[in-house]
Amino acid sequence: MMRPASLPAPTVPSLSAADEAALTDLFIRGTPANTLRAYERDLIYLAAWKQEAFGQPLAWPESETVALRFVTDHARDLGLAAGDDPGRRVAEALVAAGLRRSLDCPAPATLDRRIASWQTFHRMRNLVSPFEAPLVRQARAKARRAAARPRRPKSARPITRPLLDQLLATCDSTMRGLRDRAILSLGFASGGRRRSEITALRIEDIGTDDFAGQGILWLRLLETKTTAKGTAPRLVLKGRAARAVMGWMLALGAEEGPLFRPISKAGRPLARGLAPDAIRTILVHRLALAGLPPDHASPHGLRSGFLTQAALDGAPIQAAMRLSLHRSVAQAQRYYDDVEITGNPATDLLG
DSSP: OOOOTTSOOOOOTTOOHHHHHHHHHHHHHTSOHHHHHHHHHHHHHHHHHHHHHHSSOOOSSOOHHHHHHHHHHTSSOGGGSOTTOHHHHHHHHHHHTTSOSOSSOOOHHHHHHHHHHHHHHHHHTTOOOGGGSHHHHHHHHHHHHHTOOOOOOSSSSOOOHHHHHHHHTTOOSSHHHHHHHHHHHHHHHTTOOOHHHHHHOBGGGEEOTTHHHHOOEEEEOSOOSSSOTTTOOEEEEOHHHHHHHHHHHHHHOOSSSBSSOOBOTTSOBOSSOOOTHHHHHHHHHHHHHTTOOTTSOOTHHHHHHHHHHHHHTTOOHHHHHHHHOOSOHHHHHHHHHHHHGGGOGGGGTTO
C-alpha cells in the first residue's frame, strides 16, 4: 500500500534518505488501511482548521497556543457564539468546505480522535506533541467534562432475526440479490462482522471442504479491530447463511479475488472489491425495499443484532463472544443487559 501523499513522513535526526524511506514503509505496512484513511481525513481537517484560524500551514512540532485554541474551539457550541467570534468564523468556513457538519459542539470522541491523530503525526516525526503540555492536558479534561453527554448507540436499532428476515425477503435471485443476501447473512451469522471485515474477505478466505457433507463454511479473517493480523480465529458459518454465501460464490464463478464485488448496471459482477461504505448503501437499499426508512438501522446493527439475538435466544455470552470477537466482556454484556432487564421479576412489581 502506498502512503497517502498528504500524510507526514516519519523523520528521525541523522537517518539517511534510504533509512527514512524504510521507516515510512514500516509505518504504512504496520498500520491498517482503515486507520490510514482515518489519519488522512483528520490531517485534511487539521490543516484546513489551522489555515482558517491562523492563516498558516501545520507546523512540526505544533505550538501549545495552536493546540489550546483547537481544544477550546471544539469544546463549545459555536452556534451560540457571536457572529464575529473567531471560532465561529472558522467553523463556518469548515462547514462551507464540507469538512464540518454544523456549528454544534463535536462529540468528545471526535475531538479525542483528531487529537490522537495529531499526536501520532508528531510521534511519526519523533517530536513531542503540544497536547502533552500541562495546560493543554487540563483544558482537554475540562472540555471532556463540559461536553459530557449520554452514550449514543451506533445503530438506530439492532438487526435481530425478524428484521434480518424482512431484509432477506427483498433479495431475489439476480446477482445483486444473491450478493446482498450473502452479505447480510454472513454479516449477522458469523458474529456480527464490521463493514471493513466483510468487504476485506476474499474467495480464498472461505473454506468449502465441509459444505457438501455438513453444510458448513469456514471464514478466515485476516485481521479485525480487536485482533492483530494473522491472529483472528477461523469462524464457522452454518445453515441459511452458509447456503447464501455458497450460492453467491457459485453464481460468481470466480476462484480467487474479492468475495463481494460491485454489480454493473447490466447485472455483471466487477473484478474489484466493495468499499466498506458500500455496505451502508446496500442496507439502505434493502430497507427501502422492505418499506422501512433509511435510518431504521445502520450496518453496526448487524453486530449489535447478533449479540442481542444471542441474548434473546439464551446463548451464553462467552459463546457469542467467540464469534463476535469482543475482547471486553463488559462491552458485550451491555447487549445482554438490555435484554435481561425485561425478564427481571422486579420489573413486574406493580403487576
